[in-house]
Amino acid sequence: MNVKLSSTFFLKIVAFLMGIAILAVCIYWLPQAAIQDAKVRPGDYSIYPLLICAYGVCMTFSVALYQAYKLLSYIHINNAFSELSLKSLKAIKKCAFTIIFFILLLIVYLRIFAMFTGEDAAGPIALGLIAIFVIAIIAAIIDVLQKPIKNILEKV
Secondary structure, eight states: OOOHHHHHHHHHHHHHHHHHHHOOOHHHHHIHHHHHHHHHHHTTTTTTTHHHHHHHHHHHHHHHHHHHHHHHHHHTOOOOSSHHHHHHHHHHHHHHHHHHHHHHHHHHHHHHHHHHHOOOOOHHHHHHHHHHHHHHHHHHHHHHHHHHHHHHHHHO
């Protein structure tokens, strides 16, 4: 097995395992958090906007993982510089911007919630801003990867 085949195979396994972890978060951890919050604070529905954004991020991240898996498949069959790989990169970039949107919604909600309850939301807001920064860097890298593929496809 040559290096390229083993590296794409390894990355496909990593993407698959990340997908299983996201599925576990959506099926087990998020509902458990909602159940525990309902037991602690009955009648308080303040966790629902957080859950909606968390499920939105998880679903969008799952779509991005699927597109990354498809991109790795194109690379595996020596079809990296094709229209299909360009479409996968575009979809991943759109997913990145969608995740940034959901995180911004969470930050706004946390800020408004903190104003009404008097709690300090600086920590979660700072983590959200760091996540936005990291995702923006990933989107910029994807944009840089798209340009050579576009140039090659235009020349053909």
